Amino acid sequence: MLSSNAFVDPGKMKDYHYTGPVEHRFSPYSFNGGTVLAVAGEDFAIVASDTRLSEGYSIHSRDSPKCYKLTDTTVIGCSGFHGDCLTLTKIIDARLKMYKHSNNKTMTSGAIAAMLSTILYGRRFFPYYVYNIIGGLDEHGKGAVYSFDPVGSYQRDTYKAGGSASAMLQPLLDNQIGFKNMEGVQHVPLTQDKAVQLVKDVFISAAERDVYTGDALRVCIITKEGISEQTVPLRKD
Amino acid sequence: MALFQVSGLKSFAELREQILPARQTHLFDRTNHYNFGTKTQEFAVPLGVDPSGFLGTCSRDGGVSIDLNHGTTTLAFKFRHGVIVAVDSRASAGRYLASNDVNKVIEINPYLLGTMSGSAADCQYWERLLAKECRLYRLRSNHRISVAAASKLLCNMMLGYRGMGLSMGSMICGWDKEGPGLYYVDDRGTRLSGRMFSTGCGSSYAYGVVDSGYREDMAVEEAYELGRRGIAHATHRDAYSGGAVNSEYTLVYIHQPTTPVPRCLRHFSLVQTGVSTIGRVAGTFQD
Numbered sequence: 001m002l003s004s005n006a007f008v009d010p011g012k013m014k015d016y017h018y019t020g021p022v023e024h025r026f027s028p029y030s031f032n033g034g035t036v037l038a039v040a041g042e043d044f045a046i047v048a049s050d051t052r053l054s055e056g057y058s059i060h061s062r063d064s065p066k067c068y069k070l071t072d073t074t075v076i077g078c079s080g081f082h083g084d085c086l087t088l089t090k091i092i093d094a095r096l097k098m099y100k101h102s103n104n105k106t107m108t109s110g111a112i113a114a115m116l117s118t119i120l121y122g123r124r125f126f127p128y129y130v131y132n133i134i135g136g137l138d139e140h141g142k143g144a145v146y147s148f149d150p151v152g153s154y155q156r157d158t159y160k161a162g163g164s165a166s167a168m169l170q171p172l173l174d175n176q177i178g179f180k181n182m183e184g185v186q187h188v189p190l191t192q193d194k195a196v197q198l199v200k201d202v203f204i205s206a207a208e209r210d211v212y213t214g215d216a217l218r219v220c221i222i223t224k225e226g227i228s229e230q231t232v233p234l235r236k237d
Numbered sequence: 238m239a240l241f242q243v244s245g246l247k248s249f250a251e252l253r254e255q256i257l258p259a260r261q262t263h264l265f266d267r268t269n270h271y272n273f274g275t276k277t278q279e280f281a282v283p284l285g286v287d288p289s290g291f292l293g294t295c296s297r298d299g300g301v302s303i304d305l306n307h308g309t310t311t312l313a314f315k316f317r318h319g320v321i322v323a324v325d326s327r328a329s330a331g332r333y334l335a336s337n338d339v340n341k342v343i344e345i346n347p348y349l350l351g352t353m354s355g356s357a358a359d360c361q362y363w364e365r366l367l368a369k370e371c372r373l374y375r376l377r378s379n380h381r382i383s384v385a386a387a388s389k390l391l392c393n394m395m396l397g398y399r400g401m402g403l404s405m406g407s408m409i410c411g412w413d414k415e416g417p418g419l420y421y422v423d424d425r426g427t428r429l430s431g432r433m434f435s436t437g438c439g440s441s442y443a444y445g446v447v448d449s450g451y452r453e454d455m456a457v458e459e460a461y462e463l464g465r466r467g468i469a470h471a472t473h474r475d476a477y478s479g480g481a482v483n484s485e486y487t488l489v490y491i492h493q494p495t496t497p498v499p500r501c502l503r504h505f506s507l508v509q510t511g512v513s514t515i516g517r518v519a520g521t522f523q524d
Contacts, residue, residue: 025294028283029301080299089489121362122320126281129303149306149330153357155339211460 029081029129030055033212035163036068036077037199038135039177040143040237044192045222047075047135048199049163050207050234052215053082061190062236065218066163069227070096072135074109075220076116079163080150081129088128091119109136113154120152127151131162136222143222165210171201176202196221200232207234250478289402304331306357310439310471310478311341312464313352313408313419313472314447315432317454319492320410320417323464324352325439325471325478326486346371349387349411350489354437355404355424363405367391384411384418385430392428399426406436412491439471439478446470457490464488 009127016218033054038047049066052059067077068089076092095115099107107115113134120128132148147160159177174180177196179187191197199219207214217232251289283291293302311324324341327334341353343364349371353360370390374382403424404454410419421427421434433451435443447467455463468486472478 027295029295029300029303031301117358117361121358122279123281124358124362124403126283126291127303129301147336149335149358150303151305151356151358153306153328153361155336157336157338 017186028126030083031129031164032060032080032082033164034064034079034143035161035165035169035203035206035210035213036066036079036131036133037159037161038077038133038145038147039159039173039190039195039199040135040145040150040157041168041190041192041195042143043137043141043223044195045075045135045137045143045145046192046195046199046219047133047222048203048217049077050203050213050215050217051231052213059215062215067218067220069220070112070134071106071136072226073222073224074112074134075222075227076112077133077135077162078130080131084128084130088119088130088132089103095119096184104122105163108139109134109146110138110156112136113148113156116148117152117154119149120150124151131166133160133162135220137224141224153220159231164212165206167228169206172202172205192221192223196230200227203234243373244375245373246406272294283311289400292402300478303332304332306330306335306339307404307477309354310435310437310443310468310475311352311354311406312435312440312443312447312467312471313410313433314451314464315417315419316453316460318410318457318460319457320419321460321464322350322352322408322410322487322489323468324466325468327472327478328357329477340487341435342489344368345387345409346375346381346517348381348413349384349409350491351391352407352408352410352436353450358408359403359405359424363391364407366394381413383413383415384409384420385413385415387411388420388422388428391422392426395422395424396426403450407435408436410491417491435467435471437471437478439475442471442474443467444499461488461490 026206033052034050036049038045047067051065053061053064066079066085067075069075070092076089078088096107116132116134127150129150130148134146136144138144145157145160146154147157147162148154159173161173175182177190179185196219200217203217214235217234219230219232221228282288295303306328308323309327313320313322322342326337326339326341328336328339339357343351343353343361344370345351345364351364351367367387367390371382371387391409395405405424407422408419409422412418419434420432421429421431433447435447447463450463460524465488
C-alpha cells in the first residue's frame with residue numbers, strides 16, 4: 001500500500017496516470033448490489049427487495065430477489081455479497097430445522113434475530129459481507145423488524161432500509177413513517193395498504209438514482225394469514 | 238446435557254486435557270455452526286492475514302465497503318445514593334448514521350448494567366456472554382456476582398482477544414455488598430475502578446461538564462441533571478454523538494436493590510437552539 005491515491009475511488013475507473021506501485025491481492029469479497037427494506041405495522045410486516053444482481057459494471061441477473069422465507073411468520077432480506085447471502089441463509093435454515101427437531105416448536109422472530117447475531121459474530125474477524133434485515137410477526141402478533149450490521153449488532157426497529165440505496169431510502173422513511181422533521185402533522189398509524197404503496201413508491205425512487213437497484217421489486221407481506229408476495233416492475237436501465 | 242453443562246462438572250476427557258497439555262489451538266477458516274452447546278465459541282479467522290487490519294484492506298476493491306456500527310458518548314458516575322449512567326443513542330457506520338435510537342445500556346442482569354461504546358457488535362456480544370457467565374455464577378454459588386468480579390470476567394475475555402481488532406469501551410455499573418460499583422473495561426484489557434468515567438468520542442466534553450458539577454453528596458435530582466447535562470453538551474459538540482436536535486438519550490439511576498430493577502428515565506428529548514435549553518419532553522418512569 002505505497003500509494004494513497006489508489007484508495008480515493010475504490011472500484012471506479014481510475015484516471016489513467018501512474019500513481020505509484022499498488023498492491024493487488026485476492027479479495028474474498030465482492031459487492032453484488034441490491035437494496036432491502038422492511039416495515040413493521042400493527043399486525044403486519046413487509047419485507048421488500050429489488051431483484052437485480054450486479055457486479056462492477058455488469059448485471060448478472062435481473063431476477064434474483066433478496067428476500068428469503070424462513071418460517072411462516074418471518075422473512076429475511078440479505079444484500080451485499082451474494083455468496084455470503086446464500087451461505088448465511090443455508091446456515092439459518094439448517095439451524096431452524098435443528099431447533100424445530102430439538103424443541104418441537106418453530107423459532108420466533110426475536111429468537112431468530114438473537115441467533116443470527118451470534119452466527120454473524122462467530123465471523124467477527126472474517127465477516128459475512130451481508131446486510132441483513134429480518135421482518136416478521138412477534139409472539140404477540142405485532143409486526144417486528146430487526147436490522148443487523150455485518151458482524152451481528154442488532155436492534156428492533158419499526159422500519160429500516162439496507163443495502164446499496166439504504167442511505168437514500170432511510171431519510172425518506174424517517175419522514176413518511178417516523179414523521180420526523182415535519183410540523184403540525186397527525187401521527188396516523190400505518191395501514192397495510194398505505195405501507196405497501198409507500199414501499200413501492202420508495203423503491204421506484206431508489207431505482208431512479210441508484211445504479212445497483214432496479215429491474216423488479218419483490219414485496220413479501222407477512223400477516224397472521226401467512227406470507228403473500230407481489231412482484232412490481234422497476235426501471236431496467 | 239444442559240444440567241451437566243450448567244453444573245460446571247468437568248468430563249473425564251476435559252480433565253485429562255488439563256493434565257496432558259492440549260494440542261495447539263486450531264485456527265478456523267470456517268466456523269462450525271452446527272454444534273449446539275459448544276462450550277467455547279469458535280471464531281473464524283482469515284488465515285495468514287492479520288485480523289485487525291484485514292477489513293481495512295478488503296474495503297478497497299470492487300466497491301466493497303464493510304462498515305461496522307460504532308457507538309459514541311457514554312458517561313457514568315458514583316455518588317452517595319447510587320450510580321448514574323447516561324448514554325446517547327447514535328450509531329454510525331462509517332459516515333452513515335445507521336441509527337438514532339440505539340439502546341446503549343445493556344442489562345446484564347437486573348442489578349448490573351453495561352454501557353456500549355466502540356463497536357456495537359463487540360459490546361452486545363461480549364456483554365451478552367457476560368450475562369450468561371453471571372447467571373451461571375449465581376446458580377452455582379448461590380449468591381449474586383459482585384461488580385468487581387463481573388468486570389474482571391469481561392476484562393479477561395478482552396485479554397483473550399487482545400490485538401485482534403476488537404473495539405469496546407464499557408462501564409460495568411451495579412450495586413453489590415460493597416455498595417455502588419463502577420468499573421471501566423476496555424478492549425485492551427484495561428480495568429479501572431473509579432468515581433466517574435466517560436467513554437467515546439464525545440467523552441472530553443462530558444468530562445468537563447461533569448467534573449465541574451460533581452459533589453459526592455449530591456441529591457438524586459441534581460445527579461440526574463448533571464448526567465443529562467454531560468450528555469447534552471457532548472452531543473451538542475461532537476458530530477458522532479446524538480445530534481443537537483431530535484436526539485434522544487437514556488439516563489439510568491442504579492440504587493439499592495430493595496427495588497431490584499433500576500429506575501429508568503428513558504428517552505428525554507432535548508430541543509435546543511443556540512446553547513440554551515428551551516424545552517424538555519418529560520420521560521416516562523419505568524420500573
